[in-house]
Amino acid sequence: MGLSKTIWSNPTELLRTQQPDNPVMFFAPTVLQATARRFIAGFPGLVTYAVKSNPDEMVIQNLVAAGINGFDVASPFEIDMIRRLAPQAALHYHNPVRARAEIAHAVAAEVTSWSVDSHSELAKLIEMVPAEGCEISVRYKLPVSGAAYNFGAKFGATVETAAELLRKVADAGFIPSLTFHPGTQCTDPMAWDAYIRAGAEICRLSGVQARRLNVGGGFPSHRLNAVAPDLDAIFALIDRVATEAFGEARPALVCEPGRGLVGDAFALAARVKAVRDDSHVFLNDGTYGNLVELPMIGVIDRVSVIAPDGRLRDGGSRDRIVFGPTCDSVDRLPGELPLAGDIAEGDYVLFHGMGAYSTATNTRFNGFGDILLATTLSLKV
Ligand SMILES: *Cc1c(COP(=O)(O)O)cnc(C)c1O
Secondary structure (H helix, E strand, O other): OOEEHHHHHHHHHHHHOOOOOOOOOEOOOHHHHHHHHHHHHHHHOHHHHHHHHOHHHHHHHHHHHHOEEEEEEEHHHHHHHHHHHHOEEEEOOOOOOOOOHHHHHHHHOOOOOOEEEOHHHHHHHHHHOOOOOOEEEEOOOOOOOOOOOOOOOOOEOOHHHHHHHHHHHHOOOEEEEEOOOOOOOOOOOHHHHHHHHHHHHHHHHHHHOOOOEEOOOEEEEEEEEOOOOOHHHHHHHHHHHHHHHHHHHEEEEEEEHHHHHHHHEEEEEEEEEEEEEEOEEEEEEOOOOOOOHHHOOOOOOOOEEEEEOOOOOOOOEEEEEEOOOOOOOOOOOOOEEEEEOOOOOOEEEEEOOOOOOOHHHOOOHOOOOOOEEEOOOOOOO
16 A cells, blocks of 8 residues: 555545545544544543554554544454554454464453453363453344444344353452444444443343443444434433433443544545446455445445546436456446446546545555555645
8 A cells, every 4th residue: 555645635636636446445633533533532431443444553643642542453463553553542352253372362461351252262261361351242242233233243142141251250259241233323222222232231140340341343434425423312312222221330331433533534436447338347456455345334325436537427416236356246336336427438437435445455456456545734625
């Protein structure tokens, strides 16, 4: 990934003056810091950042500058990076399945918060991690929907198993806590309602009072023009339901957003390689690149078309089939994308809300995927 040293006033300025042939990812630190401050002010507990969603060091540094001092990490690499960039920050090692070498690495790095969702993995932690002052959060799952895709398919114990695990955690001398993830891009706040009430049920079943309840990531970013996420409404619901469900025994709350924090701080400019016979649009980025998520969680319609001279194309809107640059036929955006009717070869399609699961999962398949990262004061065009 190349890095532009200039700080641009907005994406159009770079596109017009440089006319880049590779995809450009625009990063607006002011947007990231404003979102972080909104979470810190609005969420009724500790805000941590899920590093996997975008591990760029500039992202971590800007989050730290905005006051984020906890991180959800999933691997020795992420642990070492955060220890280097934010030595004082709390690390929550919330990948519930770990090799013994990974556990040993985290113990040496003085990680004191872990998650678990099975008896076998808990046995490993009890064997290898000193209990003193150390927290283990039991991760549970429910068959609820509301998210763009279901996170319970891989991780999470049932309510009954979670109660057994919470009891074992407490008996082994660890600080007992609970954690869940409602699924990414969760636009239905009632998912949190159901999960928080189930957390209280787990405490009742086990006879253990949880010290903390981590309500996961899943906070939505703005992907569709018609669906603007309301974070404050989600925060208010979490706060109210936690008190209703737990009463006097309400645990301290934690959240670990990835997408909700970083998504809106980036926009992607992909260049139009061709408009084939006035129908299909071919871009220089696609589902093996920064648009990898779209087939899984749906298209982003917050797009603008910018001509090479910087003019915004406004020739009405027409739904187009859009392909990425590789020779693989799955390299196609889902459905059709509404694009300016006068879109032409050499134009740029600017996708908003591209900060999460984009640069982090970009591949170099078929020789594509070389992108430029550029800092910009604003993402407005
Ligand atoms: C991926 C992940 C997150 C972040 O999820 P988002 O939907 O991006 O907010 C948080 N916690 C855990 C344990 C995760 O695996």
